Amino acid sequence: MAIDLTDRYFAPEFMRGGMARWKLDRDAWPVRAIVLHHAAGWYGPPLGPDASHREEEERVHSLARDHHARFGIGPGYHYVAFPSGRLYAAGKAGTHRAHTKGRNPETGRYWNVEAIGVCALGDYERSGRDDPTPGLRDAIEEAVEEIRGFRFTLPNTPVFGHGATPTVDASGDSAPQATSCPGRRLTPLLATVNRPAPPDVSAELAAIRAAAEAIERKLRAA
Numbered sequence: 001m002a003i004d005l006t007d008r009y010f011a012p013e014f015m016r017g018g019m020a021r022w023k024l025d026r027d028a029w030p031v032r033a034i035v036l037h038h039a040a041g042w043y044g045p046p047l048g049p050d051a052s053h054r055e056e057e058e059r060v061h062s063l064a065r066d067h068h069a070r071f072g073i074g075p076g077y078h079y080v081a082f083p084s085g086r087l088y089a090a091g092k093a094g095t096h097r098a099h100t101k102g103r104n105p106e107t108g109r110y111w112n113v114e115a116i117g118v119c120a121l122g123d124y125e126r127s128g129r130d131d132p133t134p135g136l137r138d139a140i141e142e143a144v145e146e147i148r149g150f151r152f153t154l155p156n157t158p159v160f161g162h163g164a165t166p167t168v169d170a171s172g173d174s175a176p177q178a179t180s181c182p183g184r185r186l187t188p189l190l191a192t193v194n195r196p197a198p199p200d201v202s203a204e205l206a207a208i209r210a211a212a213e214a215i216e217r218k219l220r221a222a
Contacts, residue, residue: 001142001146002079002087002088002089002142002143002146003053003086003087003088003089004088004089005057005060005088005089005090006089006090006091006092009064009074009075009090009091010091010092010095013068014064014068014073014074015068015072015073015095016068016072016073017072022073022095022096022097023094023095024094024095024096024113025094026093026094026150026152027152029109029113029114030114030152030153030154031093031114031115031116031147031150031152031153031154031157032104032106032107032114032115032154032157033104033111033114033115033116033157033158033159033160033165034115034116034117034118034143034144034147034148034157034158034159034160035099035100035111035115035116035117035118035159035160035161035162035165036118036119036120036140036159036160036161036162036182036186036189036190037077037099037117037118037119037120037162037181037182038119038120038121038122038123038124038125038181038182038183038186039063039080039119039120039121039122039123040122040123040124040125040126040181040183041066043059043062043063043066044058044059044062046122046130047059047082047083047084047121047122048083048084048133049083049084049085049133049135050084051082051083051084053086056082056084056086056088056121057088059080059082059121060075060080060088060090063075063076063077063080063090063119064090067098070098071098072098073091073095073096073097073098075090075091075097075119076091076097076098076099076117077090077091077097077099077117077118077119078090078091078092078093078095078097078099078116078117078118078147079091079116079117079118079119079143079147080118080119080121081118081119081120081121081136081139081140081142081143082121082135082136082139083121083122083130083132083133083135083136084133084135085133085134085135085136085138085139086135086139087139087140087142087143091117093116093147093150093152096110096112096113097112097117098112099112099115099117099119099162100112100115100117100162100165100167100177101167101175101177102165102167102168102169102175102177103167103168103169103170103175104166104167104168105166105167105168105172105174108168108172111165111167115160115165116147116153118140118143118144118147120132120136120139120140120182120186122136123183124182124183124184124185124186125180125181125182125183125184125185126183130185131185132185132186132189137189137192140189140193141189141192141193144159144193156196158194159190159193159194160190161181161182161186161187161190162177162179162181162182163177163178163179163180163181163182164177165177
């Protein structure tokens with residue numbers, strides 16, 4: 001389960017214009033997508049799999065201060081995943097953030113309203129930089145599972161890489177994201193998190209077991 005920091009950042013000092021401006025009624029604005037990002041910007045020295053909980057919280061706080069200064073909401077993401085395998089919930093799911101420009105081509109609504117943003121700490125694009133650790137991959141998969149489990153997340157919600165998120169502008173014209181985020185080293189994970197879940201056949205198996213037991217009883221009684 002994600003380490004919950006959302007109350008820390010659900011506060012006027014991190015929500016320019018007041019908290020009400022950023023709140024959403026998720027019954028009216030359900031989650032239609034998850035967008036995966038990486039934090040390629042400079043928020044402090046790189047953190048590896050042996051980073052401490054305190055170091056990671058400080059990094060989330062650096063993101064929050066920077067994003068509040070630039071976008072009015074901090075952090076801009078709902079979740080932040082680290083190479084250690086720890087996952088932090090930083091923005092309440094019932095708020096819109098500042099992680100993906102443009103609008104959903106299907107609804108015309110802003111992605112920052114309809115999508116949950118998940119950020120992997122590190123630079124997963126430039127050569128010679130970070131490779132996703134097993135812990136980071138697990139943390140991202142944990143975030144996706146948690147988001148898909150919300151009652152207000154639509155079934156079969158896709159996970160997009162930031163740069164590949166289908167986007168239009170206010171006129172409905174295509175408006176590519178123009179970014180390589182979440183980076184070529186992290187992009188292959190999208191195939192895993194978008195793989196359909198295996199069908200639930202527990203009811204069928206139970207029926208087969210019951211039929212087999214009934215036949216065995218009849219054979220014993222014969």
